[in-house]
Amino acid sequence: QSRDTIQIAGSSTVLPFSSIVAEEFGNAFPDYNTPNVAGGGSGGGKRQLCEGVGEATLDIANSSSKMSASELEGCVANGVEDVREVIFGFDGIVFATGIDQGDFALEPVHLYQAIAAQVPVDGEMVDNPYTNWSEIDSSLPDQDIFIAIPGTNHGTREVFDVRVLEAGCEAAGLPEMEEDAMEAACLTPRQDVVVEIAGDYTETLARLQSNPEAIGVFGLSFYDQNRDTLKVATVSGVEPSLDTIASGEYPISRPLQFYVKGAHVGVIPGIEDYVAFFLSDQMAGAGGTLEGAGLVPASSEFLAEQLDAFNNGDQYQPQ
Amino acid sequence: MNALVIAALLLVLLTLSYQIGWSRSRRLASGGAERLHSRPIYHGVLAALFALLPAIIVLGLWALFSETVTRSFILAQLPPETAQLTQVQVQAVINRVQAIANGFGVVGEPAPEELAAAQAFETFQLVSFLAVIGAAAALGAGGLFFAQRRIGLRLRARTEVEIAVRIGLIACSTVAVLTTIGIVLSLLADALRFFSFINPLDFFFGTTWNPRFQSSGTGSAGEYGLLPLLWGTVMISLIAMLVAVPIGLMSAIYLSQYAPPNVRNVVKPIIEVLAGIPTIVYGFFALVTVGPFFAGLGNMIGVDIRATSALTAGVVMGIMIIPFISSLSDDIIAQVPRTMRDGSLGLGATQSETIRKVLLPAALPGVVGAILLAVSRAIGETMIVVLAAGNSPVLRFNPAEPTSTVTVSIVNQLTGDADFTSPQSLVAFALGLTLFVMTLLLNVLALYIVRKFREQYE
């Protein structure tokens, strides 16, 4: 008499993909219920996954960030020893403006200089003086700087910090300083023209609508669905697309994954089938349903490896 | 299934005992010349209480202790070395046995002793359930027997039922206390963990809020100064109150004192609808309509007003809160006795003087209560602030600039993608606890003020 519906929760980035799979899964397998897919953030999903083993606990946590060692410890302490990681694709992160704004060909260093609270000018750190993109680089449009970046609660922010700000920081050539101070200098955004979006991409979009000069950070799938109102910027000369991201040409992307509670496999009906269905070419593969929804697909071999690892019961080991 | 059996048992006990109590006392009443102390209904209810309470107590005790009992039972089934293990390990073993018994798979091959224990445990579950049900039924029947023997002319059934009702009421009012305890408990552990990362002084007196995202490689902890968030909360609530209190109170006054009843009957529910609009709608209203409006207004008068700012969030939150103040105040003001109004009008006071000088003071404790409720709502509100305040947790005193609040940060940090064991995520608990303690102090203060005021005039 155990529960017969798979419970999934976590990252709001993964939520759409996961829901689509769940829905198709429910349709394709008449003998299983459609899994329940909840949001709550990657942290929340993992927290719930790690609350223990049993009917009232989660089966799968969607996550846009890797589970950390301390998180896994927390899991084990609650009796959740067997956690399996499944990476099913990638999320591209793009910069976009309103449709009738100028064309942006951005480099990480431009973004760094637009965003950082302090920038090096003649080898010295000064309060960011730039107010117009053309001041940073004459190739950029003559347009006031206003940029909406993901809030610190978003996984996207991590990628943004590492791939954009730190890269830009390096390129900008900061004066010598301690590691901590360096990191702070690279990662601290200014407050006047940078707004951190704590909500989802809709909110970023709304901000672009209320301030036409703004640049926003979006997921590739969100941009794709709103091509009629958004214009995408190139980064390092590469235009973001499924191909450029999958090939690694476009620099800003991150893996998407979910964590399965091994103890529930075989107890809650359908978990293995769900994972296999998720990783099938029909869903996560190139040309599959999820690609249509904006997922950057991984290669078939990679997906097959993931499925094998899962079926072998390989437990997740954080690096 | 189990629940069904229990419910059936209780239902049978209930109807049986009520019927017995009722009919026995009624027979007594029709027989003698003396009057029953209490009406038969009360005797019935009393008998039902006597029958149900022991049964419920037994079931409750079982619910409370079954876990401990089960634990020690399983432990007893396992080899004695198990008990020597650390607590976490013991728990893990027990979990395994329970998982096996309940059909959950376990990692690795279950050991034979585990299997045996699981088997024994399964039997134990069934036997104990039957035993508990039996005990509950027997005690219930005993209670009923005792109760029906007590039935007599002078039995103060009503008094006893009323005492039971009183106890029930007390129990209801302790739910609120239990909730508080639950909240503190569910926040405390994680809040303390947060403080093991971050110095409390830096938290409480810090003026920078910049938790960052914990990058996997770097151990950067970020800065967690509470003050910018706190100030944002205060400022936005203040603006909201400045909008809501005058509009809400004046609407309430107008509706209860000036408006003809049919206007009142139409307008009041319409205003109440404002309370029911999901806050996310207000958020978009703020972002798309109010914010740009203020920005435009600022442009016109030459003041720099940002579209997303404390002002925008506060004003929109004020709109949302209007019905809280107007509806509650309206009821409270309408309840001031009419004679008070007549007294003032008869002295030649105008309607507004009567309202300001007689009705409002008389209704003040209630109105203050309503306002406090609204303030509380404002402090706890998130969606509007998320969308309209600009999510900029910087200590700034200009309401035309973006800001952020404590509750928004709680939601953001808690439902974000951060590692749930990192300070980035744990700070939510510390924030929650801080907010809790602060509003508690605020409420103590408010209680003191209201009490003082009431003493004067009652």
Next chain:
Amino acid sequence: MTIGTTMDRSAMPPMNQSNTTAGEAGFQTVRTPDDTGHPARLKAEDVSVFYNEKQALFDVSIDIPEKAVSAFIGPSGCGKSTFLRCINRMNDTIEGCRVTGTVALDGDNLYDASLDVVELRARIGMVFQKPNPFPKSIFENVAYGPKIHGLARNKSDLEEIVVTSLQKAGLFEEVKDRLHSPGTGLSGGQQQRLCIARAIAVGPEVILMDEPCSALDPIATAIIEELIDELRANYTIVIVTHSMQQAARVSQKTAFFHLGKLIEEGPTESIFTNPREKRTQDYITGRIG
């Protein structure tokens, strides 16, 4: 003082409300002209009052003499309070209450659209049946009227008004130590006296009192009656009372109401000693109610 341990009006006829139906045609108030020389200050003409559809008062016309006390008597529910409220337009505040006819003070119709009700009520004060002190201190209760009307120039002025008013209402001695404690803490009688003090404090020209003494003991009643007697030297006073003795003691003019109609009016002495209408006679001797 009459002493009797048994009832002296034991043979009471059954109530006969149905004898005099409301719509009765050709009804005429019996008037005994007043020869004491008090000119009429207030003149009511054909006043009818409706509570929603129900008519509570039927074509009442009466003159209220200046510097005299007029008493309205009549059985419970006959419309005394209703008519009293017409005089300072307190009926305006009752939902669904409609007044027709005219009431004139010094010849000005009180129901004239241009008339200021607030000013009117400052000129025509009122004391109610049930004591209704404000939930404020005793001092504030009395000071309320003078304050809103701006009658006191300064604080000491105000204090003087309050003290004088309380003295006149015979309450000052009892409350002087606790002027700043709440008025609602007084006993019923004290509360009513407080309300009277409050009304006096505004210095009205006409004072309407709706059974001001119904909650007072004889001594306090006597004090109030004395006050009424004093005030009538300068003011026009109308009092509703259930006590025929009180009406007889304090008033110069009496009006007898019955079932919403003004049955008879005239100098108190003649009404009580020589009623010209049968129903007045019956009421005074206790035969109808």
Next chain:
Amino acid sequence: MTIGTTMDRSAMPPMNQSNTTAGEAGFQTVRTPDDTGHPARLKAEDVSVFYNEKQALFDVSIDIPEKAVSAFIGPSGCGKSTFLRCINRMNDTIEGCRVTGTVALDGDNLYDASLDVVELRARIGMVFQKPNPFPKSIFENVAYGPKIHGLARNKSDLEEIVVTSLQKAGLFEEVKDRLHSPGTGLSGGQQQRLCIARAIAVGPEVILMDEPCSALDPIATAIIEELIDELRANYTIVIVTHSMQQAARVSQKTAFFHLGKLIEEGPTESIFTNPREKRTQDYITGRIG
């Protein structure tokens, strides 16, 4: 009937509360023994009442005779209502009120811990100073008591009780067409009669009335007085009144309170014709208050 247009008690001495201080030692109530042969039903002994710190009643001891009417008189604020409330323990409901001493009904101390207050109040009914009908229909107002005490077996029983009670309170004729309209819609006098009917409906043994007629006109008062007279054949009645005439008319025993003390008690006739205590005399003749 006395007729007088001027005041007959105009030379009033100033109030002299300070003459008799509260703590006065060796104070003794003056008692005139009753020889009419009514055994005492209620016995109060050394009853003192405190409102928080303030003492409102000082060591009152009195016997209330069975099947007779006892009247409490005294100036406003002297503690009449307070003492009356001691008899059915209504003081329990006032926050901060504390009672010492004993009150016994048929020898059982009412302040005994084992006593059921609710049952007590069903046996000792009460009518209040201000009419306070429930905001329900007239019928429901009267039926409420019988309902909660289970006095009626069925609906027609209940209806009978209601009708009888209303008749006894002299209200039935006036309201019989609108038994199901709200009780609060009645005029003040009617409301009080409704409250009396409500108290009677429970069939109490003792009825306490706190100025039951202060809102009634003479006719209605007479009806109530008659009712009281009728009821006393079977019930013990205690009435607080401001009207000495009323006390004289309806009561067999009178008790005079002053500043929280019971000054004198005895058969009504002797109290009014031959008071033995100076202060009683003064009060009756209107010299103190």
Next chain:
Amino acid sequence: MVDTLLSSPESSDAKRERVRKSLARRHRNETMFRWAGILSIAAALGFVAILFGMIISKGLPSFWQSTLHVEAYFDPELVEGGPQPDRSDSASDADYRAAMVQWQRDVTLSNWNAIVETAVRTAVPDLEIESRDVLELVTSAARFQLRDRYFANPDVLGQTVPVTILASANTDNWLKGTIDRSLADERQQLSPQTRQLADRLLEEGAISFDFAWHIFTNVDSRSAPASAGLAGAFMGSLYMMMVVIVLAVPLGVASAVYLEEFAPKNRWTDLIEVNINNLAAVPSIVFGLLGAAVFINYLGLPRSAPLVGGLVLTLMTLPTIIIATRSSLRAVSPSLRQAALGLGASRNQTVFHHVLPLTFPGILTATIIGVAQALGETAPLLLIGMSAFIANIPANPLDSATALPVQIYLWQGNENRNFFEARTSAAIMVLLGMMILLNAIAIFLRTRLERRK
């Protein structure tokens, strides 16, 4: 001066003068006060009007959706799985069920898209168009719709039957013009062929804007946004509301009654009072944490269940109801309590027979405010698994469900803004409708109660 003011007739004129003098100012104050009241109400009503105007103007169009009326041929060549298993062929019930599941799986695996495609093509036989572009025209749920039709009635095999299929969300955007029709091809969601096909079908009358009943009968859908509906969320909200009303109102009223009518005034009750006021200020997400810890982890109640959501919201609305009920209890005149007590009613009877009925309007107001607040709440539901994609309509409060505000939240975050912006407003309209209904019931009760008084 004062004495003359009070008694001398000469000063009466002086007094009148003084009263007169202040009169203009006082009347001005009165008028201003009145206008302040009217303006306040106008402002409040204005806000309601603006908000409603915004929501309705956005949401109304989405109640009519592009719908395709075509003839579908259930081609026996395409539909796999063979005949439906017969009960008599299987040995046991279990075997039968297994055979049934296998059959259903096989049927599902058939190429239903081909049948859909053919059906669309037959409507405009002359158009040369790739099958990908045809399939983009209709909602991806169409294939399951046809499959379900076949499940329900296997006899349709080999027949041509008229079917009603929803156009896809992007088609709807295109036809309604919510996406700029003049934009370049690479900015359009649909290929030029599909757009042309859609326009043709509209012309031919095969596509019409039908009332979108499925908003009320379908549950949410991610893979086929066009057929996403609110039924699941609506039922979830309804269950939660019932739980809140059933629990919070009695609990809240009982607490209020105890605190106001029975509790001695001491530290303990002070503590409770402060406590309750404080709970009202606790951010709602904290209640979510509490609910997750207590109801799910400790008591083991199911995740995503409206029952748990209702319990959490109950705790959240409790303070609101208690505070509001207490203030209306406080306003009941003490003389009423005395009257009842004097008749020999016990304190309980006094409270339950007389005081409480009088506070009913107040309690109703409190309930509306509390329930409305609960009904619009999202944050605490995030933590108990109710902000979820759930594909079933809950049959009871223990089934998984989501709630209307959560659905609104999910839809407003959906990437397909062109379609979901309107759909979100439509969902808000449904939520508001529910609120208004609730209000209407309360008002109806309130007026009835007041009339009885």
